[in-house]
Amino acid sequence: TQLLEQSPQFLSIQEGENLTVYCNSSSVFSSLQWYRQEPGEGPVLLVTVVTGGEVKKLKRLTFQFGDARKDSSLHITAAQPGDTGLYLCAGEPAYSGTYKYIFGTGTRLKVLA
Amino acid sequence: EPEVTQTPSHQVTQMGQEVILRCVPISNHLYFYWYRQILGQKVEFLVSFYNNEISEKSEIFDDQFSVERPDGSNFTLKIRSTKLEDSAMYFCASDVPGQGVEKLFFGSGTQLSVL
Numbered sequence: 617t618q619l620l621e622q623s624p625q626f627l628s629i630q631e632g633e634n635l636t637v638y639c640n641s642s643s644v645f646s647s648l649q650w651y652r653q654e655p656g657e658g659p660v661l662l663v664t665v666v667t668g669g670e671v672k673k674l675k676r677l678t679f680q681f682g683d684a685r686k687d688s689s690l691h692i693t694a695a696q697p698g699d700t701g702l703y704l705c706a707g708e709p710a711y712s713g714t715y716k717y718i719f720g721t722g723t724r725l726k727v728l729a
Numbered sequence: 730e731p732e733v734t735q736t737p738s739h740q741v742t743q744m745g746q747e748v749i750l751r752c753v754p755i756s757n758h759l760y761f762y763w764y765r766q767i768l769g770q771k772v773e774f775l776v777s778f779y780n781n782e783i784s785e786k787s788e789i790f791d792d793q794f795s796v797e798r799p800d801g802s803n804f805t806l807k808i809r810s811t812k813l814e815d816s817a818m819y820f821c822a823s824d825v826p827g828q829g830v831e832k833l834f835f836g837s838g839t840q841l842s843v844l
Contacts, residue, residue, distance in 0.1 A: 649832055658733075658820050658835035659772065704772060706833070716785050717762070717833055719772035 619643075620705055620720035628726045632694050637723045639705035640687045648688045648707040649717070650679055659704055662690075685710065695727045731755045735821050735836035742811055742843055750806045750839045752821030760784070761804045762822040762833065763796065772820070778804065811843045 623638045639648070647666045651659035663672050665681035665688060672679045676699075678691040692699055705720040734753045742748050754761050763775040777784040778796055786794075793809045804823075808815055818840050822833040 647832075651835075656818075656838070656840070658822075658837045659833075661832055661834065664832045706772070716774055716777055718774060719764075721771050 620707060620718060622703075622705060622720040622723045624723060625721065626724050626726075628728065629695055631696055631727055631729050633727075635692050635695055635725070637690045637692075637703055637725070638687065639689070639720050641707070642686065644685050644710040645707035646685075646710045648681055648685075648705060650688070650690055651704040651706060653702040653704060653722075659706075692725075695725075697727045697729050700725055700727050731834075733821055733823055733834050733836035735819075735839050737839060738837065739840045740842070742841070744813055744843055745810050748808050748811055748841065750808075750819050750821075750841070752804045752806070752836055753802050754804055754821065754823030755834055756802070758823035758825050758834075760824050761796075761798070762824075763806045764820045764822060764835075765789070765817040766820065766838075767817045775806075775819075808841075811841075813843050816841055816843045 620639055620641050627635060629635055647664055649664045650662045652662055653659045663674055663679045665672060665679055668683045668685045670681045676693045680689045688705055703723045703725060706717045708717050733755055736751045740748055761778045764772050765775055766772045774787050776786040776790045776796055795807045797805050818838045820838045821836045824833050
């Protein structure tokens with residue numbers, strides 16, 4: 617069974633602080649996506665990483681895919697209250713033969729003003 | 730920007746009743762999915778659908794569940810006889826895999842409450 621474990625599960629920080637969220641697995645993924653979900657809404661795609669070691673930046677967000685494509689991280693610089701939400705990683709297991717995405721356990725971020 | 734639309738946004742039903750959740754995927758997408766999220770829990774895969782048939786399904790997707798693409802635009806999830814534990818947010822998603830960068834586009838969800 618492929619699992620994606622995210623840590624931390626909850627994070628409450630002050631505005632302006634930096635933070636890193638981790639997404640780890642023992643399985644290899646063809647690609648990995650990061651989503652942000654607001655209460656009562658569907659997940660909204662932030663980024664997709666495909667190549668091992670790839671780093672992508674989206675304004676204050678930096679995403680990295682591990683060299684072995686088993687893990688990923690999301691780093692937020694100078695967090696703002698608008699960054700508050702549930703952050704989800706999701707990936708397509710490699711060599712699975714099907715297009716089935718599995719989701720991580722989620723990290724609930726709260727940024728206090 | 731094209732989006733996945735889901736109706737209704739909220740559905741309340743009595744245990745044992747049938748419900749149909751509706752989705753209109755993005756028009757040029759080829760793969761369609763249903764996921765669900767029980768309050769406070771992770772997003773769980775239910776089923777994927779391609780070329781008018783189920784591509785893969787999870788253990789959650791038992792005989793009470795079925796999916797259909799009755800015309801060229803709609804994609805539906807039917808729960809034949811709802812149980813209390815079916816209460817969850819149900820998300821439809823679509824994508825066009827095989828184009829180098831796989832990504833899912835999600836609808837806003839249908840909140841199903843089974844009483």
